Amino acid sequence: MNILLSLQHINAAIQNQKILDNISLEINQGHHWAIIGKSGSGKSVLLKAMIGKQGISGGSISYHFKSSDDLINTGEPLALQRMALIESRHHFKNFSNTSDFYYQQRYNSSDSEDAMTVEQYLSAILAHVTEEHYWTLEKAVDRLRLTDLYQKQLIKLSNGETKRLRIAAALVKNPTLLLLDQPLTGLDVNSRLYFSILLQEIADSGVTVIMATSPNEIPDIIKTVAVLEDGKLTQTLTPAQVAEHNFAWASSTPDVDEAEIESLLSLTEYPTFDWIIKMNNVNVRYGDIQVLHNINWQVKQGERWALLGPNGAGKSTLLSLAYGDNPQAYANDIILFDKKRGTGESIWDIKRKCGFVSPELYQFFPMDNSCAQVIESGFYDTLGLFRQSEPSRAAIVLRWMKVFNIEKYARQLLKNVPASAQRLCLLARALVKNPTLLILDEPCQGMDDQQQQLFKHLVDIICSKSNITLIYVTHYAHEIPNAVDHYIHLQKGEVARVETI
Template sequence: MNAPLITLSRISAAIQGKKVLDDVSLIVNPGQHWAVIGKSGSGKSVLLKAIVGKQSITAGSIEHNFKPAHQQHTAETLASQRMALIESRHHFKNFSNTADFYYQQRYNSSDSEDALTVEQYLNAILAHVTEAHYWTLEKALDRLRLTDLYQKQLIKLSNGETKRLRIAAALVKNPTLLLLDQPMTGLDLNSRQYFNTLLQEIAASGITIVMATSPHEIPDMIQKVAVLENGKLTQTLTPAETAAQHFSWASSTPDVDEAEIASLLSLTENPTFEWIIKMSDVNVRYGEIQVLHNITWQVKQGERWALLGPNGAGKSTLLSLAYGDNPQAYANDIILFDKKRGTGESIWDIKRKCGFVSPELYQFFPMDNSCAQVIESGFYDTLGLFRQSDPSRAAIVLRWMKVFDIDKYARQLLKNVPASAQRLCLLARALVKNPTLLILDEPCQGMDNQQQQLFKHLVDTICSKSNITLIYVTHYPHEIPNAVDRYMHLQKGEVARVETVSS
């Protein structure tokens, strides 16, 4: 019998003194593929980090058993080379490898030139690969559908394209153990179906897979399911047993304090506009690549839209025009809040009227503020709080945090709370000033079902008690708030169709 690849023996771990893994034991055998499920904050991501050595443990032991390819490999370097972890946030650097990207960099042509291309990024990884394996560069590019993106800069990739690239980067290393943290997040329906098939090929190539995922998104190749609750491993199930199991955190609908939401919304009076967005024959091009083709879109105040389309359809670029981040707005016929772009308004005039959250904002948001400071920064449209906290606004922040059930994290640094809580903080940041326009680009990524239901109920309540204008982007139809009654579908940068649904 083959020895286990990984043996976790009663491990515990803590972050800022708070226990996040508690006496967890788990054995991963070669070719035995695991899914780890549990409520947001249950310890799934921490468990994956502990396995690869990115999270220190306070008790117990972790034993890796990888066969060395060369005698000079130490146990430590062998483990690091044989494992690959794909986390929820990427860690891309600029071309000189001296600094992180910043959020608006992807829309500014001169600054975006300081980014590696897909080709340069993958070749830098291949420079450290000395052996021939199943996952060649050509095979990874083909299977992850990256061939057409080979010369594209990393900063300009969509959320789904970025996820595919990071998987390809892991595969060309041909690891023995591949760990994936919520790999389905941000993928459209066709991509999720394709990814299910891809995982089967990865498993057949001899790579063992351990992934944190939702109980509703367990791929076909998974053989074992570990259930975490409050840092403890409470059950080990088969996928069939998991499908038949009722998890309270995966189905219950939490209550929303509608009176408190109404009170918070009453703190700010929004001005009245005829046009929130009015675009006529809008085109956006980067070099030889046309991202948007002749987009015409009109959004009036109080309308609630869903913006839909596959990964790479142009949704994020379109939203960057509406939010004022994309300088190509000045070369197009665009009216925002009754003012034509280029007639004297500043980007801050636009942002003042908007609440915004997106996967890209999550990727690039600085993590060293406390959660309360992050939310308070929404009053000033800055990525973090760079001034003295205002007591009256801090009080409003705490009220919103209680609505989101994240007030317990108020004083904790954003980087030290669960990924789902980080995202909820950015959502609260978007709402805290009661914006005229609320843009929610895949806002429920990383949340468990209960948190998704809470947020959906919250958005519907806000819509019912205000004249807020909503633009909602998702790949999951069940996430779309009931208030949405207008749909625009993008396909390859063009408007495929527009629908209005009567209530």
């Protein structure tokens, strides 16, 4: 076998904290790897180190890609041209390439015009040009099912659609080595099944795959699984051995301090409303595209809902109406917290009553605050803390961080902590003010099994000890809290069915 990449005793640190410890690996062409481990074990950092996006403090990395004349001169080192990495956060820019997207841009038609379309984005990617060029633009678009999205602006893509686009963009580069960080997050059930088939085609085309994933989601092409624990490579297993293995970090039941949660919930009195949400024949359209069609949905206080549907069904747009972010609410018959939209209430009046987290919020949240500051910003509904920290609220923040087992990150910048800890900070930010309405859009993305169990248990405790209203979105049935007893299913922008259990 041809060696593509070899790591010899590498170490890596972030802010003087060791993340990778004496890692040695040899990647051969056609031998596909999965990397598993609890959140914070170093999986993402290892992938970044492989492609040169994370500096190493010891050891060495050797690339063995063959020199070739078929590469376009991009100014990048040969190794980077031969590799592609899909990270947990994307790095899309405005069409003008002068500034980053911002969170609410997708809902404002004039602002979103500054975003590239899927076609423009993919066409701008420099690809290898060879007679054996397998992953053409047309083939990548077809295989990732992007044809119907070709003229859609990047900012308006759903979380799952964005993931498919980024995989297509990586394939258009025709890499020799493809690195995937949690590639299944954000994909609906059918997309996850299809992805396994797609991976086989990727492998057959000569691309070698290394992916960080859950031990429960190891595709058929994987030959060897590397297990990371606290930055160390502790063992290598076959997929069959992984299936029989009980990892302590994947199976143990987390402890939750119910008395502390009850104490935190008692800090706020819940106001009383007849209707949290009442939508009558709601429609949302962008140009010729109908995103929501005649939506009727009523949510009473204290109800716990699951909002379900495939990627692109309209779930995020529906939530944007409930959370006050979408200006098309004013053109529709929508009541939020007993007040009709457009009768004088401000967006901030709505947000004050809501706790909210979503994959899009995660993508666009500023990363330069400390974790404690990020959570404290939830009191003010701002994307980051832009005022002096208030001691009494900072104390509440620290209590919530202890509930989530992330208090050790309090003073660290959000950008320097593991992706799972980043997501837990945003979840704590949504809860810190004890909102009347809690909107959780795919909240468990990037968490290991233990963190998912902890959060699900936490939500059930909060629901049992308060009159909070819950809307929960997920593509995984096992993540839905036990407290949920109402279901609304969207399909192509319409209500397919509503169920009460």
